[in-house]
Amino acid sequence: MDFLADFLVKFISQFQSPTLGFLFGGMLIAALGSRLKIPSAIYQFIVFMLLMKIGLNGGIEIREANLAAMAMPAFFSMLIGVIIVILGVNLFRILPGVNKLDGIATAGLFGAVSASTLAVAIVMLEEEGMFFEAWAPALYPFMDIPALILAIVLANIHLKKEKEGKHTNVEVWKIVKDSLRGSALSALLLGLALGLFTKPDPILDSFYEPLFRGFLSILMLIMGMEAYDRIKEL
Amino acid sequence: MDFLADFLVKFISQFQSPTLGFLFGGMLIAALGSRLKIPSAIYQFIVFMLLMKIGLNGGIEIREANLAAMAMPAFFSMLIGVIIVILGVNLFRILPGVNKLDGIATAGLFGAVSASTLAVAIVMLEEEGMFFEAWAPALYPFMDIPALILAIVLANIHLKKEKEGKHTNVEVWKIVKDSLRGSALSALLLGLALGLFTKPDPILDSFYEPLFRGFLSILMLIMGMEAYDRIKEL
Amino acid sequence: MDFLADFLVKFISQFQSPTLGFLFGGMLIAALGSRLKIPSAIYQFIVFMLLMKIGLNGGIEIREANLAAMAMPAFFSMLIGVIIVILGVNLFRILPGVNKLDGIATAGLFGAVSASTLAVAIVMLEEEGMFFEAWAPALYPFMDIPALILAIVLANIHLKKEKEGKHTNVEVWKIVKDSLRGSALSALLLGLALGLFTKPDPILDSFYEPLFRGFLSILMLIMGMEAYDRIKEL
Numbered sequence: 242m243d244f245l246a247d248f249l250v251k252f253i254s255q256f257q258s259p260t261l262g263f264l265f266g267g268m269l270i271a272a273l274g275s276r277l278k279i280p281s282a283i284y285q286f287i288v289f290m291l292l293m294k295i296g297l298n299g300g301i302e303i304r305e306a307n308l309a310a311m312a313m314p315a316f317f318s319m320l321i322g323v324i325i326v327i328l329g330v331n332l333f334r335i336l337p338g339v340n341k342l343d344g345i346a347t348a349g350l351f352g353a354v355s356a357s358t359l360a361v362a363i364v365m366l367e368e369e370g371m372f373f374e375a376w377a378p379a380l381y382p383f384m385d386i387p388a389l390i391l392a393i394v395l396a397n398i399h400l401k402k403e404k405e406g407k408h409t410n411v412e413v414w415k416i417v418k419d420s421l422r423g424s425a426l427s428a429l430l431l432g433l434a435l436g437l438f439t440k441p442d443p444i445l446d447s448f449y450e451p452l453f454r455g456f457l458s459i460l461m462l463i464m465g466m467e468a469y470d471r472i473k474e475l
Numbered sequence: 476m477d478f479l480a481d482f483l484v485k486f487i488s489q490f491q492s493p494t495l496g497f498l499f500g501g502m503l504i505a506a507l508g509s510r511l512k513i514p515s516a517i518y519q520f521i522v523f524m525l526l527m528k529i530g531l532n533g534g535i536e537i538r539e540a541n542l543a544a545m546a547m548p549a550f551f552s553m554l555i556g557v558i559i560v561i562l563g564v565n566l567f568r569i570l571p572g573v574n575k576l577d578g579i580a581t582a583g584l585f586g587a588v589s590a591s592t593l594a595v596a597i598v599m600l601e602e603e604g605m606f607f608e609a610w611a612p613a614l615y616p617f618m619d620i621p622a623l624i625l626a627i628v629l630a631n632i633h634l635k636k637e638k639e640g641k642h643t644n645v646e647v648w649k650i651v652k653d654s655l656r657g658s659a660l661s662a663l664l665l666g667l668a669l670g671l672f673t674k675p676d677p678i679l680d681s682f683y684e685p686l687f688r689g690f691l692s693i694l695m696l697i698m699g700m701e702a703y704d705r706i707k708e709l
Numbered sequence: 710m711d712f713l714a715d716f717l718v719k720f721i722s723q724f725q726s727p728t729l730g731f732l733f734g735g736m737l738i739a740a741l742g743s744r745l746k747i748p749s750a751i752y753q754f755i756v757f758m759l760l761m762k763i764g765l766n767g768g769i770e771i772r773e774a775n776l777a778a779m780a781m782p783a784f785f786s787m788l789i790g791v792i793i794v795i796l797g798v799n800l801f802r803i804l805p806g807v808n809k810l811d812g813i814a815t816a817g818l819f820g821a822v823s824a825s826t827l828a829v830a831i832v833m834l835e836e837e838g839m840f841f842e843a844w845a846p847a848l849y850p851f852m853d854i855p856a857l858i859l860a861i862v863l864a865n866i867h868l869k870k871e872k873e874g875k876h877t878n879v880e881v882w883k884i885v886k887d888s889l890r891g892s893a894l895s896a897l898l899l900g901l902a903l904g905l906f907t908k909p910d911p912i913l914d915s916f917y918e919p920l921f922r923g924f925l926s927i928l929m930l931i932m933g934m935e936a937y938d939r940i941k942e943l
Contacts, residue, residue, distance in 0.1 A: 259903070262908075269902075270899050275890050275899075276890050277757070279753075280749075280754060281514075282516040283517075283751075283753075285512070285514050286514060286517045289511070422509050424510050427510065431509075434503075435496050435500055440493065441496060444493045444692050451915055452916065454912055454915060454916060455920075517751075520748060523745070656742050656743045661738050665930075668734065668737075669727070669730050674726070675730060677727065681919055681922060682920065682922060682923025686923075
């Protein structure tokens with residue numbers, strides 16, 4: 242407990258950004274055994290609001306942007322997702338005591354993107370005043386899906402090798418569809434489509450935009466509380 | 476699926492209003508099998524927020540309006556509710572294979588008003604820049620209640636005719652009270668009363684008004700997802 | 710019912726503040742048997758939002774304030790909490806037919822503070838334009854905890870006297886910790902800490918502040934509906 246308090250004090254004094262403040266605040270009250278809970282309906286709604294806002298913003302920006310400018314970043318997003326999985330799988334192969342399938346699954350998750358982390362990263366960049374193209378979040382699926390597919394393909398090949406007789410087919414298209422149908426990615430893609438094909442600017446400016454930072458602060462609080470619970474489990 | 480996509484593309488290109496965009500977006504992601512769900516607690520809260528805002532607005536407007544100007548529209552609202560039920564019941568009588576009671580129930584529902592549809596209609600009018608009296612939503616109960624009562628009275632008369640011996644009384648006042656106690660109508664009437672008898676203008680301007688459009692966009696999304704599920708059931 | 714309606718009409722005409730309007734509105738629709746319900750997830754979130762805002766505000770103000778100025782009010786808050794319990798316990802001792810333990814528990818609750826009542830009181834002061842130090846809500850725990858502890862200590866002494874043989878220890882520190890861990894007090898204290906040690910001003914101004922009055926109006930509505938249910942139980 243003592244080292245944790247020390248760690249927290251240092252971080253808080255360095256990063257006084259509200260985003261990090263709420264994260265460490267969540268960890269702190271979880272460590273102190275607070276009974277504060279954010280209802281799960283609110284959590285789900287917050288994730289929807291954040292990704293819808295990121296999607297709408299991205300869609301509007303793509304509409305006004307040079308599509309060719311997005312092609313290279315999209316390609317490299319796919320590449321990074323794939324490389325992380327390949328590196329990860331080989332790293333876990335070297336490490337002793339790691340089950341091969343567990344290694345592939347872990348590598349796949351690290352190649353894919355976390356929607357909440359994406360939302361936090363975007364706000365951190367904004368707070369630091371660092372420029373980024375508004376369509377950057379639209380690269381999410383380009384990194385997410387290839388990583389997940391590759392991990393599942395690798396796992397299937399591994400399983401096939403083990404029981405040679407059976408011939409299991411990897412249904413790539415089914416995996417893509419299933420990944421796109423997840424609630425977080427659905428909200429992001431729907432936001433992108435609405436930003437591209439409709440004129441949602443008034444709603445974005447009056448509703449999604451002003452609530453974004455505030456809802457993110459609550460998401461950070463929840464993530465902080467969960468992070469502490471995970472650390473304690475180790 | 477193909478005709479649906481075609482239909483959607485045409486509509487989206489014509490109506491780029493965010494309100495319709497979210498409706499079609501909801502249908503689209505439901506058709507694509509998305510797992511996105513808006514928690515029911517959020518849905519209930521959104522309906523409350525929309526009707527409370529419509530009520531507050533209406534109440535404030537009635538306070539400042541000429542009450543005599545509302546008398547005629549209120550009367551005609553009742554008349555329209557009643558006429559729709561009578562027309563509906565007779566239409567279903569002509570159609571073969573429709574159970575008499577089912578016909579009466581359906582006609583009653585069409586004579587009554589849907590709170591969500593009302594909210595959407597109001598925003599569509601605002602978006603199109605079409606003028607309407609702000610107390611117009613206050614006509615809701617005048618159309619809703621007579622239609623429901625007439626439908627229930629007709630159903631009771633029909634049942635009485637079938638089993639002549641029994642003498643069932645239609646308790647009109649009980650039906651009115653029960654209708655007024657519904658959560659959507661309660662929120663609208665409470666908003667009306669608060670708009671009439673208190674001074675809620677600051678809260679309306681700082682809270683209910685700015686959130687109205689945004690919450691409506693989410694309601695449209697939910698309605699779109701539900702509409703697709705219903706269409707698929709047919 | 711008649712005297713209630715009369716009472717409500719008088720109050721509504723005198724206090725047209727939206728805060729009181731929503732409270733009486735809630736009582737009225739509960740009395741009329743409305744089925745309107747605010748989901749409990751929304752209720753919990755509203756309480757969190759209100760106390761987080763009060764805490765953030767208080768923390769920022771303490772950071773900029775003269776800490777010495779807070780010392781005396783903090784001391785008197787503790788004193789008042791303790792005095793209310795002592796007075797209450799002795800009052801209930803005089804009253805016939807009140808169980809000693811029930812009397813102590815009731816006195817303890819009245820010495821402690823209700824977070825919702827605090828939120829309402831703050832808004833009432835603001836609406837009336839009465840000045841108060843922004844760190845005033847930070848006195849909450851100073852009044853709350855001593856009152857609870859004293860009540861529990863008194864109850865334990867009473868129980869010990871009854872069964873002389875047993876020697877029960879009152880674990881004061883455990884009671885303090887448990888009280889601080891409650892969800893409402895956690896949110897308030899976390900807000901205070903974030904206001905003191907981070908710079909949450911942008912989020913406070915863009916999110917917590919504008920939503921405060923609106924969420925309070927819904928809390929008042931819920932409190933009104935509950936108040937009626939409690940009154941009816943008597």
